Amino acid sequence: MASRFLSNPLSPIAVLRPLNSSDLKACIKSCIHQFMTPSSSATNTNEEAMELLGDDDRRVLDAIENEEDVEDEVGEVVRDGEGGGAGLVFTSEKIRKPSPFDIRILESWFARKSKKTRASTVLIISIPEFERFDTIVFQDLVKLCSASLDTLPFVFLLGISTTLDIVHNNLHKSVLRLLRCERFVLSKSDDCLDAIVEQVFLKYPGGIKFNHEVFSLIFNHFKNNHRSVTALLDTIQYTAMSHCYANAMSSMMLYDGISQIQPEMIRKLRQQDSFERYGKRLVAQEQWEFVQQLIDNNDMLPQLIQYAQTELNSFHVMQSFAIEFLRCTKNYLKVYKWNSLYNLYSRVLSSEDIVKDDVVQDIVKKIKWITPKDMEGLLRSWVTGLGACQISENTYETALKFTTLLEELLARHMRNKNDQDSYSSSSENEDEERARFERQTAGLVQKRLTKSALKAGIMHHALVEDKKSFKYLAIRVSMEFEQFVRTWLGKGYKECLWYEMQYYENAKTPMTNFQPHPRPIIQTALGATSDYLSCRCCRASDVLHPSALDISLVYRLHNECGHMINLFDMFTGFELVVRKEVPKPAKMDIQARFAAALTHLEFMGFIKPTTRKTDHALKLTASFL
Incomplete structure (x- = not known):
């Protein structure tokens, strides 16, 4: 079916x-x-x-x-005809x-x-x-x-x-009993998970960044519980909104929105944890004058915001490119421990030193023992991948340096490949040498070496030292790969200055979605004062208590009677509640408080003067007459 x-x-x-x-x-x-x-x-x-x-x-x-x-x-x-016909x-x-x-x-x-x-x-x-x-x-x-x-x-x-x-x-x-069940599995949920990680966290500069605890909590709940992509996106949006509300300086500004920095925001900038760590790094470098200017001179902080945004975007681009580079290398060398982009990104977030990870070490080991044919394909895939990626201006110099290095290694490999004599010592019996070396060094205990193992190590070291051999090239490529991963993935986003802030290209959209709507919030606060104020006497929300705010009393009296209450009836109800105060207020004070509360409600648009009560009274009088 x-x-x-x-x-x-x-x-x-x-x-x-x-x-x-x-x-x-x-x-x-x-x-x-x-x-x-x-x-x-x-x-x-x-x-x-x-x-x-x-x-x-x-x-x-x-x-x-x-x-x-x-x-x-x-x-x-069809109906019967009339008249009995x-x-x-x-x-x-x-x-x-x-x-x-x-x-x-x-x-x-x-x-x-x-x-x-x-x-x-x-x-x-x-x-x-x-x-x-x-x-x-x-x-x-x-x-x-x-x-x-x-x-x-x-x-x-x-x-x-x-x-x-x-x-x-x-x-x-x-x-x-009425159902005939047939079970089948949809495999696209994992593809959607990888697509969300790529689109939301990796693709765009300045994308959303979570630490490993929050990231694992959200996505593990998706994988183990609901498997709903809509619910996952809603959770990501709620988490970003929660971060915006929890951090005092999570400002939604444009890149050139430095003019929006107010004096009270300068004080909050200096209270961020990332700014404190940045100052400690400057102190460790003995840059005393610059630190003193950051503390005393308010004009330097807006300029430092541009530097912080540039640093954060550069980190994001470098991390996205390094993860894609690592995934392509893993797929080319057929290392299947990371079977999805989600697992790879989660591993990068959780690892303090990604180079020491088991999968990275497996890749480095495979590069060391790679064949000349696979080495050529690996280097060409790296050069092609680097050329196809979009690198920002801030990371262009680093990426260009690494690309030039790869091109030099590829050119050296092609020159040595044409010279068969230089590769004879390393390419012949490569598998036998690898198996013999691993077999002889696998049983070593601490530093105790047998003569055969020591001889195998000396021969391997001699091959590595020979710069014209393929083994030297393989070791060099593995070292460059390891250094690349350490440079581009060894830094966490919390090391960046003012990582707590969020930047948006179009600030109107998030401001519309994130900022609360004042009218319904004020209406809820006026109608349920006990939910907002820690007052024991106001816990019974159905009872009007004199300790409540005057504007709240007038608003609730207005809602109880709707549009059919006139001003005198509303004042009478307000007076009956306020007279229970101790000491009892004077009548003139009650009138002044009532007029002030009524003016505030009318100014906010919650009460509008109408003639419905007058028309209703005239209709009732006319009906009796």
């Missing part, structure tokens, strides 16, 4: 999300709308596809969107059809299709996050679809991130 509907791209599919499927009616309505609405393709837009529908289907969809009962015209309705009267009337959430709408829609289409089409109901879906709603949906299985070929596509046992444990036995 799985291969049947997966191989048929024309089968309609309806996706049910947990947030939009609170009850059975919502599920059926969503399925009807998604099944009957044609999806857009490469040739037809959604509007063009809607024109392909019949009048009946368009009328049904319009009724569903407007939450109305579906009506249909019946052309021939035997004649028949043919009329055209509208007969009430099922509600928008009635499954009979799908039955009539599916019945209008051709017999060939019905035979090759199934209705797919996809639930991507089964663990978060309401079990009771799903069981009712299965029972309803099972009752209509004779006319509607339903197929459920469940996205399960844990095990299949969760389906058997959550569903009742009577529902399980």
